[in-house]
Amino acid sequence: xxxxxxxxxxxxxxxxxxxILTYIFWLNxxxxxxxxxxxxxxxxxxxxxxxxxxxxxxxxxxxxxxxxVSAFALLCLQLSLSQLIKMKTFPTLFYCYALITxxxxxxxxxxxxxxxxxxxxxxLAVSYITLLFLLNHQLKAFYPKHVIFITLAxxxxxxxxxxxxxxxxxxxxxxxxxxxxxLIATNIAICAGIAVIFGIITLTAKAKEQYLKAxxxxxxxxxxxxxxxxxxxxxxxxxxxxxxxxSQLTAQQQHKVSIAKNSAYSLLxxxxxxxxxxxxxxxxxxxxxxxxxxxQLIEETAETFALQCHLKEVxxxxxxxxxxxxxxxxxxxxxxxxxxxxxxxxxxFTDKGEIILHVALTQIDQESFLLEGSVTDxxxxxxxxxxxxxxxxxxxxxxxxxxxxxxxALGLKLTKTLCSLLEGTLSASSQPEHGSCFNFTIKVxxxxxxALSGNNHDLTAHTILIADNxxxxxxxxxxxxxxxxxxxxxxxxxxxxxxxxxxxxxTPFDFAFVSEKLFSRDLNDFMQNIKxxxxxxxxxxxxxxxxxxxxxKNTLLISNFKQLIxxxxxxxxxxxxxxxxxxxxxxxxxxxxxxxxxxxxxxxLLPGKTVLVVEDNKINQMVVLGVLKQLKTRILIxxxxxxxxxxxxxxxxxxDLVLMDCLMPEMDGYQATQLIRNGEAGEQNSxxxxxxxTASAMENEKAKCLALGMNEVLTKPINSDILTATMNFWLxxxxxxxxx
Numbered sequence: 001x002x003x004x005x006x007x008x009x010x011x012x013x014x015x016x017x018x019x020i021l022t023y024i025f026w027l028n029x030x031x032x033x034x035x036x037x038x039x040x041x042x043x044x045x046x047x048x049x050x051x052x053x054x055x056x057x058x059x060x061x062x063x064x065x066x067x068x069v070s071a072f073a074l075l076c077l078q079l080s081l082s083q084l085i086k087m088k089t090f091p092t093l094f095y096c097y098a099l100i101t102x103x104x105x106x107x108x109x110x111x112x113x114x115x116x117x118x119x120x121x122x123x124l125a126v127s128y129i130t131l132l133f134l135l136n137h138q139l140k141a142f143y144p145k146h147v148i149f150i151t152l153a154x155x156x157x158x159x160x161x162x163x164x165x166x167x168x169x170x171x172x173x174x175x176x177x178x179x180x181x182x183l184i185a186t187n188i189a190i191c192a193g194i195a196v197i198f199g200i201i202t203l204t205a206k207a208k209e210q211y212l213k214a215x216x217x218x219x220x221x222x223x224x225x226x227x228x229x230x231x232x233x234x235x236x237x238x239x240x241x242x243x244x245x246x247s248q249l250t251a252q253q254q255h256k257v258s259i260a261k262n263s264a265y266s267l268l269x270x271x272x273x274x275x276x277x278x279x280x281x282x283x284x285x286x287x288x289x290x291x292x293x294x295x296q297l298i299e300e301t302a303e304t305f306a307l308q309c310h311l312k313e314v315x316x317x318x319x320x321x322x323x324x325x326x327x328x329x330x331x332x333x334x335x336x337x338x339x340x341x342x343x344x345x346x347x348x349f350t351d352k353g354e355i356i357l358h359v360a361l362t363q364i365d366q367e368s369f370l371l372e373g374s375v376t377d378x379x380x381x382x383x384x385x386x387x388x389x390x391x392x393x394x395x396x397x398x399x400x401x402x403x404x405x406x407x408x409a410l411g412l413k414l415t416k417t418l419c420s421l422l423e424g425t426l427s428a429s430s431q432p433e434h435g436s437c438f439n440f441t442i443k444v445x446x447x448x449x450x451a452l453s454g455n456n457h458d459l460t461a462h463t464i465l466i467a468d469n470x471x472x473x474x475x476x477x478x479x480x481x482x483x484x485x486x487x488x489x490x491x492x493x494x495x496x497x498x499x500x501x502x503x504x505x506x507t508p509f510d511f512a513f514v515s516e517k518l519f520s521r522d523l524n525d526f527m528q529n530i531k532x533x534x535x536x537x538x539x540x541x542x543x544x545x546x547x548x549x550x551x552x553k554n555t556l557l558i559s560n561f562k563q564l565i566x567x568x569x570x571x572x573x574x575x576x577x578x579x580x581x582x583x584x585x586x587x588x589x590x591x592x593x594x595x596x597x598x599x600x601x602x603x604x605l606l607p608g609k610t611v612l613v614v615e616d617n618k619i620n621q622m623v624v625l626g627v628l629k630q631l632k633t634r635i636l637i638x639x640x641x642x643x644x645x646x647x648x649x650x651x652x653x654x655x656d657l658v659l660m661d662c663l664m665p666e667m668d669g670y671q672a673t674q675l676i677r678n679g680e681a682g683e684q685n686s687x688x689x690x691x692x693x694t695a696s697a698m699e700n701e702k703a704k705c706l707a708l709g710m711n712e713v714l715t716k717p718i719n720s721d722i723l724t725a726t727m728n729f730w731l732x733x734x735x736x737x738x739x740x
Contacts, residue, residue: 034083037076044073067104067120071097074127081131096127230271235695235717238264239623242720246630255566259547262304268717287331287421291447294328294335294361294371295320299570301339302357306568308347310546315354315470318568321480322360328369329445334418339373341415342438346377353378353435354472364443371424371442382430390428415440457578460485463504465512467497468544477513477569494520498529505534511581513565515544527560536560540581544569606727607632609656614644614672615693616664620716624659624693627720631727641667641675648681648688655688657727660710662694662701669694670708677709689730693718 023039047069075097100123107116241261249257302318309316339357346355359373382390390412416426423443430436464486468474471492478488489509491497497518501509519526523543530536541561565577611633615621621637628635636655638644641664647653658676662669669692679686692705692713702713712726 034080037080037083040076041073041080044069044076061108064104064108067100067124070124071100071104074124074131077131081134093127093130096123100124100127233619234264234268234271236617236619236623238268238717239620239626239720243623243626251564256547259303259307262300264717265304285417285421287334289329289331289445291327291329291449292332292335293326294330294444295323295326295571297332297335298323298339298357298359298373299572301336302343302568303570304340305343305347305355306566307547309355310567312347312351314347314350314352315473316568317354317356317470317473317476318570319356319358319476320571321476321483322358324361325369325446327447327449328361328371329447330371330442331422334422335371335442338415338418338440338442339375341412342375342440345412345438346375346379346436350377350379350435354470356472361444367446369444369446371444372439373441374437374439376435376437378435381432381434381436382428383432384430387428387430387436457484457575457582459578462510463487463489463507465489465491465497465500465504465509465514465539467491467494467512467518468515469493469517470515473515473567473569477574480571480574494518494526498526501530501533501536501539505536508535508538511540511542513542513544514561515567516546516549523561542577542581606724606731608634609731610634610636610654611727612636612638612644612647612655612658614638614641614658614664614669615661616640617661620661620693623718624723627718627723631724640664641669641672644672645675645681648676648685655685656731657689657691660690660692662692662696662705670704673705673708673710691726691730 020042023042074093078093100120103116103120103123107120110116238261241257241264245254245257245261298320299318302316306316343355343357354377356376357373358376359371362370362372364370412426419426419440419442424441426438426440428436428438459481462485464481466474466477466481466488468477468490469492474490474492478490481488489500489504491500497514501512514526516523537560540563542563542565543561544567545564546567563577563580565573611628613621613624613628613635615624615637616639625635625637636647636653638647644658644660645667648655648658660669660673673690673692675681676688676690677686690710692710693716694701694705694713695716705713711730714723714726
């Protein structure tokens with residue numbers, strides 16, 4: 001026969017069992033959300049057993065302590081289940097816990113009331129049954145064999161709780177005898193129920209971890225495959241645009257090809273952005289710090305948004321006048337993404353007015369600068385509370401609450417992460433109907449690379465007219481020209497411009513920058529109105545046009561406009577125009593205007609060399625052939641690894657370098673490289689230079705290629721300058737590669 005003291009021991013064993021199981025689970029799942037709450041549940045059961053066995057002589061304290069601990073235990077269990085297995089929350093239970101607590105406090109404050117204690121026991125049992133029922137319902141699709149067992153365990157547990165609590169609390173001083181069979185059965189059921197519940201929770205947590213791991217791996221593989229499939233045609237697009245850019249084109253055609261090329265690179269940046277999101281989730285995103293022409297990078301990035309802005313009749317203004325260094329060290333792809341994301345959002349939500357990109361460089365110390373930028377627009381604006389959500393919340397939550405802004409939420413989330421990665425910040429201010437301003441900072445490093453010799457025009461003897469209806473754009477151009485010593489006059493309407501030209505007919509302007517949007521009718525009508533002004537032919541007119549303008553070269557010549565410059569006004573373009581205006585009307589822009597190239601030095605070793613191109617894609621073959629032909633190299637083509645091995649084995653072919661695609665039919669680049677390094681293509685070729693051309697941008701791809709014996713890895717789309725420099729490097733004797 002078991003006495004009430006025996007039931008104390010069994011209660012203690014139940015609590016100890018629950019605590020041990022939850023503690024083991026917590027140790028094995030330290031980072032799993034909900035494991036701490038489950039540990040709290042096990043700890044509460046242990047405390048419950050201790051309270052019952054130590055304070056039973058004082059009935060009021062026993063009831064109060066046991067009730068409060070039981071209610072908190074159920075709360076911990078509910079929270080842990082909702083976090084661990086996403087069990088649906090049942091709000092009524094929270095009211096039940098509150099009622100249990102209230103009854104316990106009332107019972108403690110009043111005279112002993114049996115009905116209160118029975119009600120408390122019943123509410124605890126019902127709450128526990130409800131939780132286990134919800135757990136059972138949540139898991140029945142995954143663990144159908146355990147459903148009946150959990151149900152029986154729940155029933156026995158409820159009956160045992162009611163019987164043990166009522167007997168133990170109502171008759172604490174009486175050595176009451178509890179039926180042996182019922183006591184054994186209920187306690188076995190309780191322990192078994194606890195063990196099964198924690199076992200299933202553990203299995204579910206492990207299954208969830210495996211699912212998330214498999215999902216993450218599958219997502220990464222999917223993103224990698226998509227990146228590969230997109231990069232392959234992108235290599236053809238950018239390659240052909242580069243070849244077209246080097247052909248004989250008019251200035252307008254050249255500019256449009258440049259815009260198309262930069263836009264393609266922007267699309268490539270979006271692909272990189274998706275890859276970066278995957279890396280952020282896996283915690284593997286790292287900056288790639290290189291030397292970069294920062295002003296050129298910023299202006300080229302902004303220029304890709306010019307057409308979108310002009311089609312919406314929004315003025316895009318780029319202000320880089322406070323960038324004092326040409327070269328700095330940073331991650332150019334990350335900087336491009338940050339600026340592109342902010343400009344993209346501004347263009348999307350601005351239908352009139354202007355968008356201003358302002359970037360400045362402030363020196364922190366001898367080794368670093370702070371790149372400070374802002375994107376200001378006159379768009380629809382964002383309410384402050386919604387702006388805070390955009391910058392802080394997870395995109396999925398934001399989408400549910402605020403559909404209108406959800407499309408740019410992911411970009412802002414990534415932008416903020418990229419700024420933090422580069423030791424910077426992202427902040428914003430906005431008011432509805434008054435536009436927005438996004439500010440970013442990035443820490444960059446100094447570099448020892450000297451600035452290229454550029455044009456420092458002396459305009460002290462020149463007077464220049466700026467006729468532009470956009471005051472911000474006019475003031476920016478005024479500041480730029482004034483720093484060069486020019487005497488500048490600004491007009492904002494067509495009639496004011498005509499009047500100003502008439503007033504200065506005796507001492508005419510040297511140059512006149514006239515905006516396309518200034519004309520009330522068209523360019524020809526404007527020139528007709530000023531043709532009778534004395535000395536007007538001495539003024540060199542420059543049309544500040546938009547990308548969608550319809551004026552061709554012949555129209556400009558007939559209208560007496562000497563030059564055309566596209567908005568937004570970029571420093572590189574302005575240097576070219578000033579160079580032509582000052583020295584010669586027909587002078588072509590020099591190669592170093594805002595462009596960092598070293599092709600002459602990079603191609604010294606390449607003429608006459610034999611290069612084997614191993615590539616299965618015909619378009620990519622054409623792109624590589626176009627680059628190599630300009631370098632005057634001998635070229636051999638192989639469509640796969642098998643053909644490459646045969647060509648290398650063939651006598652009479654002295655091949656200096658191999659450009660190897662990685663994914664090809666029959667034999668891929670990986671296997672072909674291994675065979676070449678093992679001497680299967682001839683011992684004389686076992687150490688031949690192999691440069692991988694891969695469409696995969698993942699970091700493990702480069703490691704894989706290098707481990708297989710490739711000398712260098714280039715990611716598609718291939719940049720002709722980088723390809724040339726890389727080939728030159730590996731064809732240079734080892735002792736001279738790092739000589740300056």
